[in-house]
Amino acid sequence: MTDSPRKLCRWGIIGLGGISTKFATSIIRDNQSTDPETPKHAIVAVGSSSLEKAQSFVDKIYKGRPEPFSGSLYGSYEDLVADPNIDIIYIGTPHQRHHDDTLLCLRAGKHVLVEKPFAVNAQEAQEMAAVAEGRGLFLMEALWTRYLPAAVKVRELLDKGILGDIRHVVADLCRPANTTGENKSEKHLARKSLPIISPVPFNADPAHRFLNPDLAGGALLDLGIYPLQWLQFILGPLNGDKDPQVSAHIEKHPLTGVDGVTSAVLHYTEAKALATFTTSIEYFGSDHVTLYGTQGVLRILGPNWAPTSVVFTSGTNNDGKEEVFDCSYEGNGMRFEADEAARCVLGGRLESLSARVQESVLMARVMDGIRRQGGVKYPFEVEIGKTVP
Structure with a gap:
């Protein structure tokens, strides 16, 4: 008797x-998963504003690969979403396009x-x-950090209750987007052998997506989503999803008025816990996550978008045993x-239990509230949190 073949997930990319x-x-x-319940992956469709751009993308991705793009x-x-051979579409367009591009895919009957x-x-x-639910389609925000080994380990440890009651979580992410001359961000990360999450401009170009308000630029949506998702991952379930x-508070970037430095205190009232985070595109800062509980401290180390280790220190006076988990x-x-x-x-599932759709809506509400208090409105909004119809 032979094992049944692994399923294949066919991806479209726009x-x-x-x-x-x-x-x-x-x-x-x-390396693809060896779990027999996890499908293999294949890219079956690539869409862009021109065939030349799509071909260039494929040439780069498949360069040196033994198998050609087929x-x-x-x-x-519009042409891509009509392809009947696609199981799910990955959307990697700029922030302000996510809404329209997602609706285009969903209305064509595609998972996203x-x-x-x-x-x-x-x-x-x-x-x-609402559109995904109404059409019975899968929709997920690409919170890739949630599925890394470190996040899996954190969830395992929290489910065991090793921290006791969590009282405070701190998560920051600050990376300058206004350096001049050499790319200091890239050198800093190279020294630490860490991945670069996005290119950092050399000369504070106001048209760059980090700084351009027409592209929903600023620290909050681009970098702040990482610490925010950690706070929600940790405290959201304890807060009854409320x-x-x-x-x-927001300090606006002097060049374009996007949020340059943003800090927030979040009170998870049902969880009886506080959370704080700061995000900035103006300076380097901490990129760890720290959980303070009544029975110990848990630190998620490395850049919090891609952590590779978790450290637990037991005890109430920081004098307990330290355990390090390689992730x-x-x-x-x-x-x-x-x-x-x-x-x-x-x-046949319509959402991931680790990144539910309504949690993404909740985090959007939180970021709206932060921008509202800081007075940051994008040009395409009629008011903060409401897009022009």
């Missing part, structure tokens, strides 16, 4: 920038994995969620979220 390059590279080059190339997103942030505000997020109370992995790590999406889609 938006062919840096994040899509990393995603596509991971699912075809990184899927379809499309010169428009959309890059973070899920949407630029809660109004858009709620519409995306919105935390938010107190926030390293091969590749850039985006395969893990692809595995989860594929399991859900081919298994």
Whole structure:
């Protein structure tokens, strides 16, 4: 008797920038899961604004690979979503396009994995969620960090109750987007042998997505989603999935007025816990996550978008035994979220229990509240949190 063949998840990709390059590279080059319940991955369709751009993307991804790309190339997103051979579409377009591109895919009957942030505000997020639910389609925000070995280990430890009652969580992520001359961010990360999450401009170009308000630029949506998702991952379940109370302050970037430095205190009232985070595109800062509990401290080390170790210190006076958990992995790590999406889609589930759609809507509401208190409105909004119809 032979084992039944592994299922195959067929991906379409739209938006062919840096994040899509990393995603596509991971699912075809990184070691695929040996779990027989996890499907294998294949890219069967690539769409861009022109066939030339789609071909260039494929040439780069498949360079040096023994197997050539055998899927379809499309010169428009509309043509791609009509392809009947696609199981799920990955959307890696800029922030302000996530809403419209997701709705295009959903209305064509396609399941969707959309890059973070899920949407630029809660109004858009709620519409995306409603359309997916109404059409019985899978929808997930690409919170790839949630599926890394470190996040799996953190969830395991929390479920065991090793911290006692969690009283405070701290998570920051600050990376400058206004350096001049040499790319200091890239040198800093290279010294630590850490992945670079996105290119950092040399000369504070106001048109760059980090700084451009028309592209929903600023620290919060681009970097802040990482610490925020950790706070929600840790405290959300303890809070009955209710919105935390938010107190926030923003210092606007002097060049374009996007949020340059953003700090917030979140009160998870049902959990009886506080959480704090700061995010900035103006300076380097901490990138760890620290959980303080009544029975110990848990530290998630490394950049919090891609941590590789977790350290638990037991005791109430920081004098207990320290346990270090190695959570390293091969590749850039985006395969893990692809595995989860594929399991859900081919298994008939409409959302991942680790990144539920309404949690993404909740985080969009939190970010709306932070921007509202800080006075940051995008040009395409009629008011903070509401997009022009």
